[in-house]
Structures are given as structure tokens and as C-alpha cells.
Amino acid sequence: MARAPNARVREIAEAFVRHMHAFAREVKLTEAEYGIGIDFLNRIGQATNDRHNEGILFADAIGFSTLVCLQNNGDNGATETAAALLGPFWRMHSPATANGASIVRSPTPGPELFVSCVLKDAKGAPIAGAEVDVWHSSPVGLYENQDEAQADMNLRGKFITDAEGRFSFRSVKPAGYPVPTDGPVGDLLRAQRRHPYRPAHIHFLAHKDGFKTLITQVFVDDDKYLATDAVFGVTRHLVGDYRRHDQGTPPAPGMAAPWYTLDYTFVMEAGEAKLPIPPIK
Structure with missing residues (x-):
């Protein structure tokens, strides 16, 4: 060598x-x-296809993805938002969606959710014109690529932040779910007597020239698996306040009680804007 x-x-x-x-x-x-x-190792490769990435799942399940993520993000703790692992379910071509619009693209029963976010730089100034990809599982714990009952790109959307660095959308409250266990990673978890569950969360990927691409997740604060995430992805910075509302004026027309809201501020570091390689197509 x-x-x-x-x-x-x-x-x-x-x-x-x-x-x-x-x-x-x-x-x-x-x-x-x-x-x-x-x-x-051979079985990991054989289990990987356009709809599932067993290699990423294996790296996640042994904490390797999170270690690499934490080593390469955070600016020594100077930013308020910690990065998180990409996970095996990001798709690059999510549909462009207007601010405030819904990412529910087929019937998806569950508690309604309204998410309001703002992107800021390290000095607190808003970041306008950033592209933000959003994706999450359904209330039954499945991403649309895993579930024939969901429309293509259900619970996925791509937003552009406004002049104040804000974007918002309607959806349904996500549920926690087990990682796929029908391959070698499932065998590993069973051999180690580990549960396969991830706490409920929403994925975000923010991208704009001049800033390091932010890949993160915001977890539901009352999920019972926060402390034992099967892929070691939870940090205290990533636990959101998913607030339940049983009365009052909803944030968008047509929402019925009970509904949930999530308000969250993301901080992006200066750096190179570079998109990751999609783990699935």
C-alpha cells in the first residue's frame, strides 16, 4: 500500500x-x-436493492452511521441543531410543495400535524431560498416505498424557505417503527437480544449554496424508544415539542381536533453544499 x-x-x-x-x-x-x-457481508449486498439498503441499515444498527455523522457535524457544539444520520429511506426527487401545503398524498388516517420551521445561520440571521426535503413514516410505521397502500411520494415533500427563512407544511403525526428484520441485520439484532424499534421522527435535509448540507431528524417527545433507539440516532437537540391541541383555532383550514403542532429552529453551518448519494431510488 x-x-x-x-x-x-x-x-x-x-x-x-x-x-x-x-x-x-x-x-x-x-x-x-x-x-x-x-x-x-454477502447477504447484506444481496438484500440491497432500489427500494432497500441493507448496508446503510447495518451501519446504522451498530452505531457507525451516527458516529461518522457526529464526527463531521456540529462545529464543536457551536450550533444549536445537531445533525443526524440520513437513514435508508431518503429519495432525491421529492415533489416540490408550496409552503403550508400538505404532504399527505393518499388517504393516511392519523392525528393531523402542522409543522412550522425556520432556518438560521450561526449568527441567527434567517436563511432564505434554502431547499428543504422532508420525509417520514405513516402512523402505522411504514414509509411509502414499503407500503403498497400509500401513493408514491406520500409523506414526502420539498420546500423553499421564504425571506424570513421559514417553511411549513401539513401532515400526520408519524409513528415509531421496527427497522426491517427480514435480512442479516435482523439476525444480528435477534442474536444480541436487541429490539428493532426506532422512535417516531421526521427527517429533514436542508441544502443551499454556501452552507453545509444539514441532514437531521426531529423526534416525537413522548415516544417510549427515545432512550433505546435501535440505530442510536437520538440526541437531546433532536427531541421536538409535538404539542397536542384539543381546542382552539387550528393553524390551517379544515384541521379537526385533536391536532398536533411542531415548531422548530434549524441552524446551518457555513460550508460546502453537497447532496448525499440516495440510499434508494
Whole structure:
């Protein structure tokens, strides 16, 4: 590897081999266990397709995705909004949606939700013209690509922040859900006697030139799995105030009690605007 012309490739490859050899020595890996490990990696690849990414799910389930995320975001704690893992369900081409409009694109029973957000820079100034992707699971805990009963792109939308850095939308309150367990990651969780559940949350991806792309999630504050998220994605910064309303004037016409509201402020760091590779199509 010393002849590799790219210094970063050389550094990563050397460290990877060094730690893999150290791992095998530490656990005294047997030949049978080695074979199981190779089969596990092969099955991850075989379980990945246009609608599901088992590789991302595996990285999530061992906390690796969150570790990489936390190492590369936060500006040493100077920002108020922590980044979070992308997850395996982001699709790049969500439909453009007007501020205040609904992202419910097919019948989706559940408590109504109105979300109001603002994007600011590190000095507190609003960020206008940012593109914000939103996606979340349904009240039965399924994303639309997992559920034939939902229309394509249901509970997904793309918004542009106004002059005050604001965007808003109507939806339904998401539910927590188990990560897919019919592949090798499910086998891993069962072997470790771990539950597969994620607490309810909404995903956000904010993108604008001059700012580091913000990928994050806002979790429902009363979810019982906040402290034991199967993919280690929850931080205190990411727990939102999903407030229930049983009376009063709803924030949008046609909403009936009880409804929920979420108000949240995101802070974007200065940096390079770069979109991730979509884990599914």
C-alpha cells in the first residue's frame, strides 16, 4: 500500500487492514466464524436493492452511521441543531410543495400535524431560498416505498424557505417503527437480544449554496424508544415539542381536533453544499 499515490486512500486502507487484523487477534476468530462473517457481508449486498439498503441499515444498527455523522457535524457544539444520520429511506426527487401545503398524498388516517420551521445561520440571521426535503413514516410505521397502500411520494415533500427563512407544511403525526428484520441485520439484532424499534421522527435535509448540507431528524417527545433507539440516532437537540391541541383555532383550514403542532429552529453551518448519494431510488 505504500505505493498508493493518493495519501488519503493509503491512510484509510492501512488503518482498515491494521484494525481488521487486530480484531481477529483480539477475539481469536475461528475459521468457522470467519465463514459466517463473510456470508453475513454477502447477504447484506444481496438484500440491497432500489427500494432497500441493507448496508446503510447495518451501519446504522451498530452505531457507525451516527458516529461518522457526529464526527463531521456540529462545529464543536457551536450550533444549536445537531445533525443526524440520513437513514435508508431518503429519495432525491421529492415533489416540490408550496409552503403550508400538505404532504399527505393518499388517504393516511392519523392525528393531523402542522409543522412550522425556520432556518438560521450561526449568527441567527434567517436563511432564505434554502431547499428543504422532508420525509417520514405513516402512523402505522411504514414509509411509502414499503407500503403498497400509500401513493408514491406520500409523506414526502420539498420546500423553499421564504425571506424570513421559514417553511411549513401539513401532515400526520408519524409513528415509531421496527427497522426491517427480514435480512442479516435482523439476525444480528435477534442474536444480541436487541429490539428493532426506532422512535417516531421526521427527517429533514436542508441544502443551499454556501452552507453545509444539514441532514437531521426531529423526534416525537413522548415516544417510549427515545432512550433505546435501535440505530442510536437520538440526541437531546433532536427531541421536538409535538404539542397536542384539543381546542382552539387550528393553524390551517379544515384541521379537526385533536391536532398536533411542531415548531422548530434549524441552524446551518457555513460550508460546502453537497447532496448525499440516495440510499434508494
